[in-house]
Amino acid sequence: MLLDKVDFLTKQADDDGCIPLHYVAMNRKNVVEITKMLLKNNESSAYIKHKKGMTALHIAAYNEYYDHKIMKEILTSCPDSYEEVDDEGRNVLHHAVTTTYLSNVKFILEHASSLILNIKDKDGNTPLLHMAATSSWNLLVLKALLSHPQVNRMSLNNQNNNIRDVYMLQFPIREKELIKRFKESSLVTSTSIATVTFAAGISMPGGYITEEVGHRKESGSAALRNSVVFQFFIITNTMALLPSALSVFFFNILLNITYVEGEHGDAKLKNYKLCMRLTIWALAFMMLAFVTGTSATLSLSTVLVIPVLFIGWIFGLCISFWEVDERII
Structure with missing residues (x-):
């Protein structure tokens, strides 16, 4: 195989800082097997970020195809990649809640620790608050977050705003x-x-009466x-x-x-x-x-x-x- 002979290709980035695993994570085709091969060849590629600070796991959170299989493969090989954050301090759940892909959110909620579920970004927003601060309001995703016992529904951001305050600002x-x-x-x-x-x-x-009836003048009355x-x-x-x-x-x-x-x-x-x-x-x-x-x-x-x-x-x-x-x- 090509990867066996040229190991450095898995880390080779383009002008946007994207490596092959990043493109696999955003691909709409069935690339689960390719994901396995790339990670088997070089697990450290799961921690490499592109120029905007996102890892392959963050990108996979936006992928609606094949449910959460790509995310699952990445986390199976690199469980602690959950902890990686982008340049704004946002983890995979921050990114997932701004989409309408409920399966990705549920997968993270089922497998991540409470620390991951409530970590704050540079603005002090947890994933729940981050969702409230954006225009990406999805009722099913919101219910999934609020119903999870480990999600802190009373957390405050850097402006001391809770979820209701953040929503009202929007x-x-x-x-x-x-x-x-x-x-x-x-x-x-x-x-x-x-x-x-x-x-x-x-x-x-039925119209109106237009003539007198007997001795009474009823002209104009309803017939x-x-x-x-x-x-x-x-x-x-x-x-x-x-x-x-x-x-x-x-x-x-x-x-x-x-x-x-x-x-x-x-x-x-x-x-x-x-x-x-x-x-x-x-x-x-x-x-x-x-x-x-x-x-x-x-x-x-x-x-x-x-x-x-x-x-x-x-x-x-x-x-x-x-x-x-x-x-x-």
Whole structure:
């Protein structure tokens, strides 16, 4: 074999300081056997860092292919390579938590010591705090860290910030994204519902009376005003208009005030949830108003009225009880 004759090739670095083992660690093909050969020929290559201070183990933490097999091979040959850190003082877990590759994180959590799990970088951030300080928030990875008994959830960095403090420092970036999404969805939806229900209330199903009836002047009154189903339409249409109008009001007034005054994320999320809940209610009552209005004009056709009322009310009730989840805000 070439490696048997030219041993120094395993340590030969390119202009970026990368040796063959580094390229193996970042390769997307099945290179487990090559990893074994390189380490068998020269185990010390596992400790060599490129110009950015990362070892092959650090690089392998970013590799989503073949699960954690490359990491396993490196650690089998060089168990103490866990302790290697880059130029920023970050170990393999620091790098792994900024990815979405849960299998790599779980592998490290299962085999590393508590020292590795809680080691701090130059900023005083443990892997958990480092994850909070970046934009790489993955719920499954976060749960894996928080559920591990040896991970210190109360550690502080050099600025005496815990995980909640670090997250809140990142919140303004997330907050702007939330507001942009909200303007494009909830506000438009609420305004559309308010417009449609207002128009439905003005136009009236069945139309208006345009002539005198007997001795009473009833011109301009709703033709179906005495119908019970039509009366339900008026009620549900009004109940659709009010929450949609309130949602628009709260979004333009309440949320903008809290944003300008710089309130913390908890208050803003509560306001977001309030507006979304109002929009959901408005959507539910708009559906109910549609079916009652339609049924009022089809009162002579029982075959159509019954299924329309049944389907519409079931759909409306299901929407009205929908829970607002913070993960979709």
